[in-house]
Amino acid sequence: MKKEKYALGVDIGGTNIKMGIVSDTGKIVFKTMLPTNRKGGPEEVLSQFKKGIKSILGEKKYKIKGIGIGAAGSVSSKKGTVSNPPNVPGWKVVNIVKIIKKEFNISVFIDNDANSAAIGEMLFGAGKKNNSFALITLGTGVGGGLIFDRKIFQGSTGAAGEIGHISIDHNGRKCNCGSRGCVEAYVGNHYLMKIVKDELADHKNSKILKLINNDTKLLTPIIINKAAKSGDKYAKQIIERVGYYVGSALSSVANLLEIDTFIIGGGVSAFGKPLTDSIKKTLRNNVLKVLKSRIKVSQAKLKNNAGMIGAASLVFYNLK
Numbered sequence: 001m002k003k004e005k006y007a008l009g010v011d012i013g014g015t016n017i018k019m020g021i022v023s024d025t026g027k028i029v030f031k032t033m034l035p036t037n038r039k040g041g042p043e044e045v046l047s048q049f050k051k052g053i054k055s056i057l058g059e060k061k062y063k064i065k066g067i068g069i070g071a072a073g074s075v076s077s078k079k080g081t082v083s084n085p086p087n088v089p090g091w092k093v094v095n096i097v098k099i100i101k102k103e104f105n106i107s108v109f110i111d112n113d114a115n116s117a118a119i120g121e122m123l124f125g126a127g128k129k130n131n132s133f134a135l136i137t138l139g140t141g142v143g144g145g146l147i148f149d150r151k152i153f154q155g156s157t158g159a160a161g162e163i164g165h166i167s168i169d170h171n172g173r174k175c176n177c178g179s180r181g182c183v184e185a186y187v188g189n190h191y192l193m194k195i196v197k198d199e200l201a202d203h204k205n206s207k208i209l210k211l212i213n214n215d216t217k218l219l220t221p222i223i224i225n226k227a228a229k230s231g232d233k234y235a236k237q238i239i240e241r242v243g244y245y246v247g248s249a250l251s252s253v254a255n256l257l258e259i260d261t262f263i264i265g266g267g268v269s270a271f272g273k274p275l276t277d278s279i280k281k282t283l284r285n286n287v288l289k290v291l292k293s294r295i296k297v298s299q300a301k302l303k304n305n306a307g308m309i310g311a312a313s314l315v316f317y318n319l320k
């Protein structure tokens, strides 16, 4: 029997740092979580980080080949730096790879959360059999990871794949990045919930309002999904429209790169099949003829643990 190899995957979130020992078959065999303590600033976050790694490396049962880190914000996988992560205030540029390597004398790899998720899907999830695909994470923001011939496409500084900032309307909604009409400004979780909140005033009979007892603060993609499943017209319309927006942005990706396979992950992807169907329909309507019959859209397979498994997959990807 082939002996399994292990990597430590670290997912730095705004609230918690999740750490998991992941096997080279993509299974989590041990996991732990500790608070990010982001209010204490970068020093405190790093100290929590080291504390977690120290305790998990103590799990002597598993021979760990390296540490993979998935982080939000601007990440340079080549330099090993994370700059201005949106979820840790006061954190400017930190070479986290250098710090962790020095402290633990082990191989360390880092990438942004969307690229890590794309590599995770390629090695262990929905992209196992695909040579090339784009992964889109629909969460607070809209992230993207591009896989060509089983390799992640980084761009010259690691900033490639920002599918969320493809504009679908040049006179459209203002986006956080300063541009207009970015798809993120329509389907990013915060933006989407705000749009729905405003529109609910015209949909007083929607089941969404019943499910949240008229308290729009309780609005989530899961609630919208629940309402849609019970037949609510407006909720179904929201999901259809998210699919239309995402599909419009992805049509540009397909036409530019001749990518025909798309994997959808992140919290908003809880909309499930009606969402992927709407994305697929929009793509087929908008891509060039040569691509039409080839378009495939599927849901990401690594659900709740995508962060940890994606981060750990950086080790297997880089050390293979």
Ligand SMILES: [Zn+2]
Binding pocket: 164, 165, 175, 176, 177, 178, 179, 182, 184
């Ligand atoms: Zn933007």
